[in-house]
Each structure stands twice: as C-alpha cells, then as structure tokens.
Amino acid sequence: MRLKFIVPALLVSSAVAALAFGTYKKHAAPPGKDEAIVALIGQVLKQGHYDPKDIDDKFSQTVFNKYIDQLDGEKKFFLQPDISYLRKYEHLIDNEINGEGRLGFIRETDSIFDLRFRQARSIYPVVLEKPFDFTKKDSIxxxxxxxxxxASAAEARTRWEKMMKYRTLDKLVELQEMKAKAKTGDTxxxxxxQxxxxxxxxxxxxxxxxxxDRMHSHLTEDDRFSMFVNVITTSMDPHTDYMAPAEKRYFDEQMSGTFFGxxxxxxQDEDKVKxxxxxxxxxxxxxxxxxxxDVILKVGQAEKEPExxxxxxxxxxVKLIRGEKGTVVKLTVKQVDGSVxxxxxxxxxVKQDDTFARSYTIGGKHKIGFIVLPEFYFSSTGRTGPGSSAYDVAKEIKKLKAEKVExxxxxxxFNGGGSLGDAIDIAGLFIPQGPIVQVRSRNGNVDVLKDRDPAVAYDGPLAIMxxxxxxxxxxxxxxxxxDYKRAVIIGSPSTYGKGTVQRMFDLNDFLSSADREKLGDLGAIKLTIQKFYRVNGGSTQRKGVTPDIILKDPYYDIAEKTDSAALPWDEISKAAYVPWKDTFNTEVLRKGSAYRVAHNPAFQLIGQNLAALKKIDDNKVMSxxxxxxxxxxxxxDSELKQLDKVKDVVTPLSIANLPVDLSYIRSDSVKVGRNRDLLKLYEKDPYLMETLHVMDDMIDKPTLQNAGKLSKN
Incomplete structure (x- = not known):
C-alpha cells in the first residue's frame, strides 16, 4: 500500500538544515558514480534520518543478508559455497557505505549471480524434455x-527438477479440468x-x-545496483527509499492522480507483481x-488464454492490464488470504476526483449518517478550503445534520493517509479546540499541532471504522x-502502525556543479525525518491504534510491525488536552458487541475462514x-468456497443517498452505475452492520447488566 503523508514545510525546516550543512565535501568527487551514490546515501542517512542506526558491522550484516534474499530469496540460483565465499564482505559493507571501499560486495555478488543464472537457464529446458511420473510418492x-x-550443482539441478515437476503437475490438473468442461469438437x-x-x-x-527473458532484460546491473542501495535505505527503516532517476520519474507519474485500466x-515484489x-x-x-x-498471477484478454x-x-x-475503455481484462490473483x-x-x-468524501443515511433502530473518507486529500491551493477533505467532510456533516441523523x-x-493539515482540521470538526498530534524531530524538539477553531460541526455520537x-x-x-474519548474506534486488532513522515531530497543538490556534470543524475532519496505521537504521549509507530471494539478480519501480516527494520514504539510527555464532556461507557459497548458477534452467523463464518486460511497458508509442502x-x-477448494458465503448470511442494510445528492448522481449513467455499486457494497457489509449496532447502543446508553440484550439483530 502507498502510505502517504503531506507535511507542512515549516515542520521539515530543521531536517533540511541538517542536510544542507552536512559534511559532504563538494569539491572531492568519489571515484565513480556508484561509489558516489552509496557514499552520499550513507551521509544523508547519518545526518538527516530521524533515528539513524549505526552503520557498523551489524548494519553491514543486515544489508548482506537482505540483498542476498532480495536477489535470490527462493534459493534458485546461488549455491551454498557461493554464499560462504561472499561472507568475507559480511562485515565490510559498512566500510563501503562510509566511503572507504570500491563496492566489492555487489560486484562480486553480481558476477556470481550472472554465472548461476546462466547455469539455471540451461537446466530447465532439458528437464522439461521428458515426461514426469506422477504416480510416485514425492513432495516439494x-x-x-x-x-x-x-550444497552443490547436482543438488541445484535436483531442486529445478522438482520445481518443474510441481509446475507441470499444477498445469496438468488445470488442463484436465478444462478438458472435462470442454465442449464436443474442442481439440x-x-x-x-499423454x-x-x-x-x-x-x-x-x-x-x-x-x-x-524478463530476468535477463529487467534485472540488469543498474537494476541490481538500485536494489542494493534500496536495501541500505530500507535497512534504516521501511519508508526510506532510494529512487534512481528513471524510478523517480515513474513515481511522479504514478502520483499524478490519473490512472487508466x-x-x-x-x-514489484521480487519476481511477483502485487x-x-x-x-x-x-x-x-x-x-x-x-x-x-493481491499477487497478480495471470492476465487474460477476452477469451484468449491468459499470460x-x-x-x-x-x-x-501494466501494459497487459491497460487497454481500451469498456473492454474486459481477466486477472487471476492470489489474494492476501491465500485463495486463488x-x-x-x-x-x-479513473481520476483523483473519485477519492472525495461521500455520505449516506442508514435506517434501522436509529437513523445514522455514514461518511466514507478514502484519503486525506488537500485543495489545489495547498490550504484546507474548498476541494480539501476537511472542507468536504464538514459539508457532508452539514448535510447529514439536515437529515436529522442521530x-x-x-x-x-483502507485509508492510507494524506494531508496532515486535513487530519487536524477534521478532528477539529468534532471537538471545540486543542492539540491533535505531536511531532518530534531528530533533535528532540516537539511541536504540538492544534485545532484552534472553537466551533464544533457535530457534537453527537461518533464511531470511526x-x-x-x-x-x-x-x-x-x-x-x-x-484519546479525547470523543469517538468509539471499531475494527481490526490494530491499524497499520506508520507513525513516521518522509520528505523527498534530490541527491544532486548535495553535489558541486562540477561533480554534478561529471557524475550525471544521481536520483533521489525519500527520507524519514520525523515521528508522530498521540496527545496521550504514545506513538502510533509500529503499534498503530488498538480499537475500542475489535472485529477480526482476514487481513494479517501486512502491518508495519512485520518489518524488522521498522522504528520502535516509544512515548513522550502528554499534551495538555480536555476529554470530551459527554462520553460513553466503552466496557458496556464492548460487552454488547461481543455478544452480537458471537451469535452472528457472518462473523462465525469469518472466524472459521480465518482458521482454514491460516491452515492452508501454513502448509508449504506440496505432494x-x-x-x-x-x-x-x-x-x-472446499474450505475456500466458504469465503463467498459470508455475504449470503448478512441481512441487507437500509442504506440510501441523501436527497440533496440525487440530482448530481442522476446527471449521467456513469455516476448512476457507480452509485448503485457502492450501495450494493455497503448494504451487505457485516463490519458496517456491527458498527451500526454499536452506534445504537451509544445512543440508547444501556447499562453493563443489559448490554448484551440490545441491538441483537
């Protein structure tokens, strides 16, 4: 996922100063472009990163293992003697990063990799010349x-033989199933x-x-060098990235706001497209x-065989997936839960306009307003005003209040972030005024960012999914x-856990004009420069936010905490803030939700699916x-089919557009179709349904004794 944060310039001035006046000697260029990039990256990391790790033997060992893993994580090319030979660099890479070497590690590694790549390329065609015997008891x-x-070339060949046998078996079973469904006359x-x-x-x-062919064309020495530098940066933390010139241009294009297809x-995730x-x-x-x-395994065009x-x-x-508007593309994917x-x-x-806030009303025991905010976007003027997410959310609140929602x-x-200013202003719509988030810089200075508007746009019951x-x-x-006890938070056991902010720096800006002309474009670095803290003093980094009411879902092993290089959780002093005056009893709400979830067939199926998917995912030995x-x-397949049954047991919600929005929605057929799909999506959402029940309890304010008896349906 792309995790975004747009940060006001005043918050990064100290980090810019630290980099601008670093000790990089502009008059003495390193011996070559690659060495220049690595040495410069090392200095930028040490002088500008929020919490730099020591670039020492331990860091060197991390880079060594991580680069080998990214280059050959499936252990298809290198032999153990190759790795043993390369171990001589295990504690020397830090010297190279510190400008004391000539990048011997990556050059020798690449040389050996090229040799093993050519050898592997000669093995599989020979293996696939003869039929396999699938009656023997064997596994991979x-x-x-x-x-x-x-351990040896012979063992490497045996592994390739098993892999080819496994791939052929998988393809053969697929062909057998296609034959069983084929019509008479089909070849x-x-x-x-046979x-x-x-x-x-x-x-x-x-x-x-x-x-x-793709590996040969797209894993060139330049590609591997970029990979190596990125291993260095992401070993500092997961969100510090190096971008070669071409990658920087591609990144800018991807952030332009318009996508086709x-x-x-x-x-890219190793040899997979995610x-x-x-x-x-x-x-x-x-x-x-x-x-x-999701991992995209195949792409099919109309009735043609997928690639x-x-x-x-x-x-x-992307070239395969994109095409003419209105045509159909078929994607075979392996989803995060393991199903294909x-x-x-x-x-x-698709244009960026589709990320705007939108709202609905949902009928039931109480009339509830539902606001969806896909991301924290900002206006073209760079200020929170018309066209910003804060402005739009305020507008949706006004419309919902006119509908007399309770x-x-x-x-x-799925909201990965965006404008910090908008997040602060949206928080200010629900409280009179006060601190919203604390920002700590590398030097220890803490800025408390506040909502200073005493007006409250909405003071009724609030839940956040x-x-x-x-x-x-x-x-x-x-x-x-x-922290303000203003809203009840409902959802996964924790949010993502990204409590850091990055800024893009052009590496060319750190060179003299002479070195810049000599070396050419060095690319850029997206550098972690600050950390965010809650008003209660705790960081959102790594731990994320633990909801008041937890609803398990099929997403797992994707959060920040799964990356060993992620910065640690810590805390600073609390900010001075006053909790909301009309609060709710979280224990009562939690007890009522637990009762309903335990008796809800949709969540029972979700629980069973989670266990089944984990079991399937853990089984890596294939016959x-x-x-x-x-x-x-x-x-x-039998267990995975249960996934599709969850929506069948959800009673549809009574969700509707606001009357004031209908004329806009009906203005063209595209908007009508999009709106119809949205309503269909939300009306069978078990998580939204349970959130509405929690909202009913917030309005009714049951006691602890009868919490489980309300809003059962």
Whole structure:
C-alpha cells in the first residue's frame, strides 16, 4: 500500500538544515558514480534520518543478508559455497557505505549471480524434455525459510527438477479440468493423457522461457545496483527509499492522480507483481474483489488464454492490464488470504476526483449518517478550503445534520493517509479546540499541532471504522478521537502502525556543479525525518491504534510491525488536552458487541475462514503425486468456497443517498452505475452492520447488566 503523508514545510525546516550543512565535501568527487551514490546515501542517512542506526558491522550484516534474499530469496540460483565465499564482505559493507571501499560486495555478488543464472537457464529446458511420473510418492518444500542454498550443482539441478515437476503437475490438473468442461469438437476434448502431460510441460517451458527473458532484460546491473542501495535505505527503516532517476520519474507519474485500466496501483515484489492499492471509484474498486496485497498471477484478454506473469516487471504487467475503455481484462490473483481466483474487470478511466468524501443515511433502530473518507486529500491551493477533505467532510456533516441523523459513522478503512493539515482540521470538526498530534524531530524538539477553531460541526455520537490498512493520517485522527474519548474506534486488532513522515531530497543538490556534470543524475532519496505521537504521549509507530471494539478480519501480516527494520514504539510527555464532556461507557459497548458477534452467523463464518486460511497458508509442502495432489486441492477448494458465503448470511442494510445528492448522481449513467455499486457494497457489509449496532447502543446508553440484550439483530 502507498502510505502517504503531506507535511507542512515549516515542520521539515530543521531536517533540511541538517542536510544542507552536512559534511559532504563538494569539491572531492568519489571515484565513480556508484561509489558516489552509496557514499552520499550513507551521509544523508547519518545526518538527516530521524533515528539513524549505526552503520557498523551489524548494519553491514543486515544489508548482506537482505540483498542476498532480495536477489535470490527462493534459493534458485546461488549455491551454498557461493554464499560462504561472499561472507568475507559480511562485515565490510559498512566500510563501503562510509566511503572507504570500491563496492566489492555487489560486484562480486553480481558476477556470481550472472554465472548461476546462466547455469539455471540451461537446466530447465532439458528437464522439461521428458515426461514426469506422477504416480510416485514425492513432495516439494515451498517454504524458502525451511531450505538452505543447494550444497552443490547436482543438488541445484535436483531442486529445478522438482520445481518443474510441481509446475507441470499444477498445469496438468488445470488442463484436465478444462478438458472435462470442454465442449464436443474442442481439440482439448480429444487429447490423450499423454498429450495433456506434454502440453503441460510445454506451457511450463514457455512460462520459464519468458521468466528468464524478463530476468535477463529487467534485472540488469543498474537494476541490481538500485536494489542494493534500496536495501541500505530500507535497512534504516521501511519508508526510506532510494529512487534512481528513471524510478523517480515513474513515481511522479504514478502520483499524478490519473490512472487508466482497472484502477489498481501495482508494485514489484521480487519476481511477483502485487497490488499496492485500489484507486477509489475505479473499475476494480467498483467490482470489489481485487484487494491491496493481491499477487497478480495471470492476465487474460477476452477469451484468449491468459499470460502468466512469472518474471514480469510492474511496467510490463501494466501494459497487459491497460487497454481500451469498456473492454474486459481477466486477472487471476492470489489474494492476501491465500485463495486463488479469476476476476473479470471492465477497463475504464479513473481520476483523483473519485477519492472525495461521500455520505449516506442508514435506517434501522436509529437513523445514522455514514461518511466514507478514502484519503486525506488537500485543495489545489495547498490550504484546507474548498476541494480539501476537511472542507468536504464538514459539508457532508452539514448535510447529514439536515437529515436529522442521530449518530455518525466515519469510515477510514483502507485509508492510507494524506494531508496532515486535513487530519487536524477534521478532528477539529468534532471537538471545540486543542492539540491533535505531536511531532518530534531528530533533535528532540516537539511541536504540538492544534485545532484552534472553537466551533464544533457535530457534537453527537461518533464511531470511526478502521482496519489494518488504515495508516498515517487515519491513525492520527482515530488516535486523537480515542484519546479525547470523543469517538468509539471499531475494527481490526490494530491499524497499520506508520507513525513516521518522509520528505523527498534530490541527491544532486548535495553535489558541486562540477561533480554534478561529471557524475550525471544521481536520483533521489525519500527520507524519514520525523515521528508522530498521540496527545496521550504514545506513538502510533509500529503499534498503530488498538480499537475500542475489535472485529477480526482476514487481513494479517501486512502491518508495519512485520518489518524488522521498522522504528520502535516509544512515548513522550502528554499534551495538555480536555476529554470530551459527554462520553460513553466503552466496557458496556464492548460487552454488547461481543455478544452480537458471537451469535452472528457472518462473523462465525469469518472466524472459521480465518482458521482454514491460516491452515492452508501454513502448509508449504506440496505432494508431487497426482492422486494426493488432487485430494489436497479439492480439500483446499472446499474450505475456500466458504469465503463467498459470508455475504449470503448478512441481512441487507437500509442504506440510501441523501436527497440533496440525487440530482448530481442522476446527471449521467456513469455516476448512476457507480452509485448503485457502492450501495450494493455497503448494504451487505457485516463490519458496517456491527458498527451500526454499536452506534445504537451509544445512543440508547444501556447499562453493563443489559448490554448484551440490545441491538441483537
């Protein structure tokens, strides 16, 4: 996911000064461009990073292991003797970063990798020339953490043989299923088992031919150097990134606000293409099944056979996914819960306008207002005013009050952040005035950022929905409302846990004009320079925000805390703030919710699905025996089918547009269709349904004794 934070310039002035007056000697250029970049990155990290780690032997060891893992995480190329030989650099990389070496580690590593790459490329075509025997009892371990590097060339060949057998078996089973469904006259229908097996081997060969071609074309020495520098920066913390010149240009294009195709932002994850985020209002978002974190396995056009994306770069995948407006693209994806499915999406154009705040009313025991805020956007003038998320949320609140709603739910799920100023101003809509967040710089100075407007736009019951993808500004707003006891926070066991802020620095600005002309464009670094803290003193970093009422969901292992390089949680002094005058009893609300969730068939299914998915995900040993493989696949498919049954047991919510919005919605067919899809999405949402029940309890104010007896349906 792209975690965003737009920070006022005044907050970064101290970090800029620290970098601008660093000790980098502009008159003495390092011996080469690569050395210049690494040495400069090292100095920027030491002088400008919020909490720099010591660039010592321990840091060197981290970079060593991380680079080897990113280059060959699946242990397909290097041999154990190669790694043993390269260990001589394990405690020397810090010297290279400190400008005391000639980058021997990456150059020797790349040289060995190129050799092993060529050897591996010669193995798989020979292996795939002969039929496999799928009657033997054999298996393959797919958990890379449970296998070491091959001890010899012979062992490496054995592993490639097993991998080719596994890939062929998987493809053969797929072809057998296609044959069973084929119509009379279809060529596939008449093929013998031997022909199907030969077809499967040929398809696997084409996949790996493409994979090695892509690797050769897109993992050049320059690509690997960028990877190496990024390993250095992300070993400092996950959000400090190096961007080579071309990558910086691509990043700027991606941030331009307009996307074409299915409305999904993609990123490279080793040899996989992952969904970084879903553009709100876009085709994929409307369709509803594609999620951030999904791995795209194949891309299909109309009725043509889909192309396997093994070895594809993000840019190449985008070329396949994009197409003419109105045409259908079929994405086969492995979702974050481990399930594999094919999703058909009609291509369309997505613009940034679709990220604006929107609101609805939901009927039931009480009339509730529902505001969805996809991100914290800011106006083109750079100030919170017309076109900003704070302005728009205030406008939606005014409209909901005119509808005489008895409570408001603010949905921050999948909101990865954005404008800090808007987060502060939105918090100010719900409290008279006071501190919202504290910002600590590297030098220890703390700025308390406040809402200074005494006016309150809404003073009624308030609930905020979050999940593990709620990050940055979302966490600041949720944390402030929780600390003030102004709102009840409902959602995943914790939010993402990104409590840091980054700023982009052009590396060329640190060079003299002569060195700049000699070395060329060095790229840029996105550097972590500050940290955020709640008004109660605790950081949102790593821990995120723990909701008052926790509702488990299928998202796991994606948060900040899963990265060992993430900065630690800590706390500073509390800010002076006054809690909300008309608060609620969290214990009562929690007890009532626990009762309903325990008796809700939708959440019972979700709980069962979580356990089943975890079991499937943990099983990394795959059988290479046809009969056993099919049995395992059938069992997994049976459990995964339960995922689709959750919405079937949810009683539809009575959700409606505000009358004042109808004329705008009906102004064209695109808006009508988009609105219809949105209503359909929300009306069967079990998390929204439970949040509304909590809101009912906030309005009714039950006692602890009868908390479980209200809002059962």
């Amino acid at each position: 371990q797919l958990d890379r953490d449970k296998t070491g590097f091959p 596939l229908k008449t093929e013998t088992p 022909q199907l097996e030969a077809d499967a081997r040929q398809k696997v060969k084409r996949i790996y031919d493409l994979y090695f 299915v409305g999904a932002v993609l990123r 969904v970084e985020s879903i553009v709100t209002g876009g085709p994929a978002w409307k369709e509803g099944e594609l999620k951030a974190g 396997d994306l093994t070895g594809y770069t993000t840019q190449d995948a 499915k094919t999703i058909a999406i009609t291509r369309g154009e 409570g408001i739910v603010l949905d921050l799920r 979050v999940n593990e993808y709620s990050a940055s500004a979302s966490e600041i707003l949720a944390a402030a409302m929780q 290479l025996n046809m009969q056993q493989f099919k049995a395992e696949q059938k069992a997994d």
